[in-house]
Amino acid sequence: MKLLEGRLFNVSNRLPVEIKFRAGHPRLNPAAGGLASALDSIWRHHHGVWIGWAGAVDAETAATLLQKAARGRSYGLKAISLSQQEVSKFYSGFANEIIWPLFHDMPSRCDFDPEYWEFYQRVNRKFAQSAMESATSKDLIWAHDYHLMLMGRYLREAGCTARVGFFLHIPFPAPDIFEKLPWRKSILRSLLQYHLLGFQTERDRYNFLSCLERIVPEASWAREESHNIVTMDNRRTRVATFPISISFEEFAGHAASRDVEALSTQLRRELTNNFIVLGVDRMDYTKGIPERLKAFRILLRRFPELRHKVTLLQVVVPSREEIPNYKELRREVELLVSQINGEFTEAGWVPIHYMHRNLTRKQLLAYYRTADIALVTSLKDGMNLVAKEFCAAQVDERGVVVI
Known part of the structure; x- marks a missing residue:
């Protein structure tokens, strides 16, 4: 069912595909992360353009490859060109060394560098200009x-x-946390x-409105059925x-499917029909991977x-490897895996397959179907899709997800 009169311009940091170089030649690859899969069904009813960063490649090469990638899709792909410095300070810096840890209630991990x-x-201005074109x-x-x-x-x-909307895929913090952000008022305004702001949960929406009350008192809001209307500067x-x-x-x-x-x-x-516990996570300190491994060690x-009798199958998807916190996390995770396997491995059995x-x-689907239990141990999350994917994959209704 078509819901829009015009086109949908979907704008995100990354496109659903990315361009990487292999053997000196640019190649298209599916982008990692849940946003592309979560939004895939939207495009069945609309046509338009998806705008985002496609990787460190020149504009002409990006345009040629993205035209090829768009074949068979109901939408086009448009790349934003970012310099290495912009990627470093916008994406790795402000987005993932300030906003990501702060919005996950981990302010001690923030680096409030004014240059970020x-x-x-x-970069936000660049994205806006591209959509406006x-x-x-x-x-x-x-x-x-x-x-x-912004x-x-x-x-x-x-x-x-055009009408403009925004959806936050991660949690929104309570005022006591959000107030630690030096640019809090500019971001709220x-x-x-x-025109429309969307949040994952009622708690996130409540936190946002609470922050408005404390930080932007000139804004007023009222409840209307299942949503709120915020008024500021004669704008709703x-x-x-x-x-x-x-x-x-x-x-x-x-x-x-038969293949799966x-x-x-x-x-x-291959796993000798042991009881299989599965973890599937991005390499991120919000996912509770070290805590899960330590708990498994205590169990044994x-x-x-x-x-x-039991085997932990831990899949970790590489993420933000250029950021120091993530490099340290990978070292910690892999050290724990090595220590636990060194302590408990016996002939014919390795406790953790990493x-x-x-x-x-x-x-991914095969691992979901193989597992008896899926462990989701996030310390803080927006909406964890692994739990939903695991349940959907249980065609024989055998597996259990533990959150």
Whole structure:
């Protein structure tokens, strides 16, 4: 069902594909992360353009490869060109060394470098300009996540006549945490330049409104049915909760395929039919991976009768490897895996099977179907899609997810 009169302009930090160099030649690869899969179903009913960064490649090469990648899709792909310095200070810096830890209630991990803020503004302006080049008053510009909280402000300043919305995929912190951000008022006022603001949970929406009360007292808000209307400078912004999900039926259908079933059977046979506990996570300190490994070590120490019977299959997807905190986390995780395997491994049994790489959809589904239990141990999360994917993949209703 078509819901828009015009086109949808989907704007996110990254495109659903990225360009990487292999043997000196640029190649298209599916982008890692849950945003692309979460938004895939939206495009079945709309046409438009997806705007984002495609990787460190020149504009001409990006345009040629993205034109090829867009074949068979209902939308085009448009790349934002970012310098190495912009990627470092906007993405690695402001977005992931300030906003990401702060919004996950970990302010001690923040690096409030003022230069990061300058680049965050500059890059948000770039994204706004790119959307403005093609959008008309009939179109909808939909910005995604914590990378683009200022984009609405720059669209307004440029005289944008399209409707503009924003969805935050991660938690929004309570006022006591958010107030630690030096640029808190500018960000809140910029978010109010969007026509619609979407959050994952009621708690996130409540935290946002609480921050407005304390930091932007000139803004007023009222409850209207299932949403809030915030008024500031004679402008109204609708604030609502939209929990994100996956295409359950499609995911379950792929999981039931013969190829996935055959691979799952092979995996279980290779793991000697042990009881399988599965973890699938990005390499991120919010996911609780070291805590999970330590808990598994305690389990094996307290209940030695479980040795040879249970295996932890831990898949870790590489993420933000250029950021020091993430490099340290990988060292910690891999040291723990080595220590636990060194302590408990016996002939014919290794307690932890650890993989640090991206999986294909077929491989991921096979691991979901193989596992008896999926462990989701996030310390703080927006909406963890692994739990939903695991449930959808249980075509025989055998596996259990523990959150």
